[in-house]
Amino acid sequence: MSQKIVAMILAGGKGTRLEALTKKVAKPAVSFGAKYRIIDFPLSNCANSHINTVGVLMQYESVSLDEYIGNGEKWGLNGVRSLTTTLAPRQTEEGLSWYKGTADAIYANIDFLDQCDPQYVLILSGDHIYSTSYDEMLKKHIDNKAECTIAVYEVPIEEASRFGILVTDKKDNIVEFQEKPAHPTSNLASMGIYIFSYRTLRKALIKDAEDENSSHDFGKNIIPMLLGEGKKLIAYRYRGYWKDVGTIKSLHEANMDLIGDKADLNFDYIMGGYKVYSADLWSTPQYVGKGASVSDSLINQGAVILGKVKKSVISNDVVIEKGAVVENSVVMPNVRIEKNAVVKNAVVAPDSIVFADSSVVAEGDDVVLYARKVKSHE
């Protein structure tokens, strides 16, 4: 079965900096925006780009993520010409080995790609929040007869040293790759989104796998290798909302981007033009109670609000009891905030209880993570 383009989504990371949120779930499965999980975004983007073959590479806590991805039905990726599959490390004749890096994860599944026989391979990260179609990027790749096209995001030059930076000529040809440079000469940050011509990618992956000194990473190894070989690599400038949520603070911030003054700017970007698909949870309708007050917030169905909610993102099946106050916070699914509790500048992990009269508060610009799971099997 020959496919024009196959998407491979890297979703194996633990996301250590998300602390308790990723204690039992992989980072791509972390809840976002009251209704979604982070990986809904790249998967919906694939669907909206009419890409119907998607491989999801997973490693850390793969069972729950695997269950969530299923056959891709949640994103409509289960049609007659679709194939969605999860790709976890496996035992082979050579033995059992974990994915040693982003490039190694794809290399380990070369047989899957060979079987799909694509012309192009789209490499995506499972933990970015942005809503787009990859059509334009693919068109640029094809029009320019590039071997590899890298999506780049313009960042303030003073922040450029935190990123992998691409230096380009006037025609967007990439001339140099700088990994977290002390003195960056460009402000084009790599988004970790690549379109490769499959034959080029295949050769590069095999060569990289043979190199014992390689860390088998796309940014650190594959891109510099191709540049060294004089291959045509081009940059695709992405303009629009895009966020890599690595920390509790940035996860909180990305949620806050959906409401308040920023809602006009971002909400439609993220949830408007291209639909974001997700699981349907058969939740009951959202109820806002008699003594409740809600403003400047994003709230999902299944939530019951009896207290006060301001500038917050409230997920499905959350109950906020009478007298409770939630402000500037992200409340993940199935949380109960009991009577008169105060939650401010916080991220509340799924299935937690905030006890009556208690407070979960961070001061100033700080954000506190609260995780207290209700244990049902003890």
Place this chain on the structure above:
Amino acid sequence: MSNKILGILNLYDSPSLGGLTKNRTLGSTSFLGRFALMDFALSNFTNSDIDEINVLVKDNFRSVAKHAGTLKSWVNNTKIGRQNILINEKGIRDPKYNSDLNALRENDWILYEVDVDYVVIAPAHILTSIDFREVIDFHIKNEADVTIVYKHIKDADTTFLTSNVLTLDGNVIVDYVQNKGKSADANVSLRTYVVSKEAFIKWLRHRDYRDATSLRMLLETIISEQEEKVLGYEYTGYARCIDSLEHFVEYSFEFFDVKVADEVFRSDWPIYTLSRNTPPTLYGPKANVKNSFIANGAKVNGKVDSSIISRYVEVEEGASVKNSVILTEVVIKKGVKVENAVIDKYATIENDVIGKEDEHIYIPQGKKVR
């Protein structure tokens, strides 16, 4: 071996809700901003492990197809069981004969397809959470031909006026007549029936029954002539009969009471519906919402009190909505006041719409109120 149950949602059995049901069936009418009324009966089938799910459609087929599709939202296993939308093509050509019983006769091919043991027939306008497994157990244990599910109510003088009142001798129904509202205390039919295979085949094919045109008439005849063993099964859970626009509004608002909501929305009895992939509700800085159901996709920046706001409704700044039901994609413009109203889909409200508390004003689909 478990029994093969054929579930039939009977949309013939639908009172009018005025303008709301002009271009759609009662079953496809929006409820609580999240559901269609048919979701309740269909979910009862699903939750009762019924795999063969059928919808008997009288008219406005488009509205049923749009919501129910191939009925895949209500199946447990996508390979087991068959789901059918049953239409009466003869009836469409000649509406005089377009009754539920004739529609079933037209669709008797279903008996060749499914080797059915029992048939369960339920309407969309009576909301319940009946576990049909219990009714079928009762039906089998008592060797009934037909079991009619009823509820004992104390306000039969004002509700269930489209249903029949039944008189029992033990389990046996000895009298079955239209509820004329004479007595508040009554056993009312939930128009939900379990029928054994033999009886069902007889209804559809036996010449003795040829004169009966509707299920209701047939049941009245059978009971008065005592030809078959017709028993009553008492159901004691939540049941409401949506038979008018006012009842539609009243029973919607009733869900603001947590006791009612908890009785219907049970974790062991989900109400399945069509997934629409709508983003969560966005509340603006000027939002002021009380005692209301707000659906996903809505944007609220005005005042909402004791109302139901459906998908993609916009309540702009300074607008206020009170005691109203607002259907999908309605826009309530800045500063406009809406009170005691039912506003149908796609309407734009640029001027005040004020109804009476006991007589809600209805604004038709797509209407621009200037």
